[in-house]
Amino acid sequence: MKIYQYPAKEKWTGLIKRPVLQKDEISETIENIFSLVEKNGDKALAELSKKFDSAEVSNLSISNEEIEAVCKTVSPDLKKAIQLAKDNISRFHASQREEIQKIETTKEVICWRESRAVEKVGIYIPGGTAPLFSTVLMLAVPAQLAGCKEIVLCTPPDKDGNINPAIAYAAQLCGVTQLFKVGGAQAIAAMTLGTESIPGVYKIFGPGNQYVVAAKEYAQQYGVSIDMPAGPSEVLVIADEKAVPAFCAADLLSQAEHGSDSQVIFISTDLSILKQTVKEIDEQIKLLPRNELAQQSLDNSHFILLNTVEEAIEFSNLYAPEHLILAVENFEKHIPQIQNAGSVFLGNYSCESAGDYASGTNHTLPTNGFAKNYSGVSLDSFVKKITFQHISEKGLRNLGKTIEIMAQSEGLAAHKNAVTIRLKRRNNETI
């Protein structure tokens, strides 16, 4: 890790730099996978799964019996925890529902918005070392709340062709309508193009390795939309003299254990807190099973001493972190200054893990500086907001001249005429 004491603002640009992601190399592979899936459908998926995941899958779809059987192997404690997390996520995302507000902008000109679910959505859940059943909750819960009709989930099987029990359990609990054993870029291609077994969807969500990320970007060329662009996960912790070094260290490590490319930034206004946090990290990391990954991430991390919390937030706004932890006293007064962040954790007991799993907020958040121009996943991500308007004859009389003048000035005579022809009609004529 690198420690910077009171770096000048000119140096900040260097400190907020993200690692440059290599994309070009794999684009040919992705194009290839899409073209195979387009041509050969399920057969291509089976071949690609064998090639990339060493998985023999005779049947891509998973029967209800298989789901039931596999769910029985999930411990009661984990089931209870998943249920509680689901309840909290549901409660928070349900609060994001928008009520219809009819606005009379001009007398008898009524405008409003109504939300409609994206009818078909796809969720990708990676396999590998960490079976992210929590991400199933974060994506399927709002999809179900929004009223998506088809919620398709793809996740890679292990070498024996089985999927993770907790993923299956979370999927059936949260209303996933179809569950398929397929992973990688081929899963994204399948949900984009549709195959004999897997339906094509309108929007694809979920994390993945660089191939999955590249495939999601590529999918957009087919008119499919995606949750957001991706990058390595990040946390920025701001700690004043009232912070607890052991807690800060634990939070930084929980980010670092995600992978060697995880981004960790620690800013303190207190040198002693900064030093103690470094010391705590050295202690705590020894006990972690994923300590090698965490150490690689920490090697690239920045530990920065600044003068004030205000200055620290100024830095944070420039960096635009996915997760921002404000381990400071009187955090309330700093909230208005926060401009760019994915999700913010306030005070000494609001650890990132809470939001990652169970407090109710979504953990699918903008990384890589995208918090400057993207929101995290929410109920909004699963709906379109359609505008409606009803204008009465009288309403059009109130508004008509304005429209006519503007259309005329833009040289669009037919736009003008659509009003004129209506206004010309006699007042008392029934329509």
Place this chain on the structure above:
Amino acid sequence: MKIYQYPAKEKWTGLIKRPVLQKDEISETIENIFSLVEKNGDKALAELSKKFDSAEVSNLSISNEEIEAVCKTVSPDLKKAIQLAKDNISRFHASQREEIQKIETTKEVICWRESRAVEKVGIYIPGGTAPLFSTVLMLAVPAQLAGCKEIVLCTPPDKDGNINPAIAYAAQLCGVTQLFKVGGAQAIAAMTLGTESIPGVYKIFGPGNQYVVAAKEYAQQYGVSIDMPAGPSEVLVIADEKAVPAFCAADLLSQAEHGSDSQVIFISTDLSILKQTVKEIDEQIKLLPRNELAQQSLDNSHFILLNTVEEAIEFSNLYAPEHLILAVENFEKHIPQIQNAGSVFLGNYSCESAGDYASGTNHTLPTNGFAKNYSGVSLDSFVKKITFQHISEKGLRNLGKTIEIMAQSEGLAAHKNAVTIRLKRRNNETI
């Protein structure tokens, strides 16, 4: 135009097809433009404007004096109309502000969202035959309401280096912070990369020709986001036996006059209304200055007779039109059936022109079938919604075990430890 009477549902897939957009050919040009602007900044912009727009521009930025002078040439009637439209657009978009709702998902676990403006936004307004000052209103009004700090607008100058007075007037009225005389893909490159004069922005909005559209797509590789993917403008009109053929014809023509690639679909449940509408189009088109463009568009249009309004909406949901006009009696009862559309106009007097200019709804809408998975521009497009959470010590005790079990099951020990280390602390210890 082509008329289809009661086409079988198997035929619908053919009828909802959009023209295929050619993209590949111009991607080299776009890359070239971005690389020139990156290397040579303002100098490249001047050269490219001369090459593509035949415009000699000595100074890219427009002084306040120049804006004031040019605004004086806008007629009082047009100023009044722009002001009224602005008021309506403001009223409707202000209603989209989200109030902060603090949700206690578990006792002493409080979660909420707060909106923050995208700090720097760019607006592109094309020049050419139709000076779209209405689009300035549609984009700058919500940007200002959202609180965007920098609202940069680029629009191409004419051959004498002047910009359209109504565009300048609308820009200053709606809080555009900087106005530049530059158009085309080079304007998008400038707002993406920044030059000596033009600041780089985080999100780019606005319509344009195929070069501008391709440049906006390309800009995303630099981390800039855009309003939405683009395609030719569209309307689908559904008319029952109570519709007014002259009104329907005027609405279809107002779409058709946009350009030869405009998409026009007319569905009626009444053969006589359909025939009369066709006849009305033949009459009305003669009087239009842009009748050649309109005719080309109409040549590719579909006129369809179906049995019921329900069936017509089923077709419309498959097509997902940018604009949907329901010229039917009892339109209220059909609203819940509408799933995919950008903006909906209800009844015989709600013409599309109203929404294009002045009723208050936004006219930047998803085309090309994107209404299945995208919303039109709204206040939401100019903000990010950041989640916040505050968990007290007691709150974490209530939620802690759930987090620990889930983190453990995902194999993320440091995530678990961030909770454990906090729960281990003695209850009465001050922090």
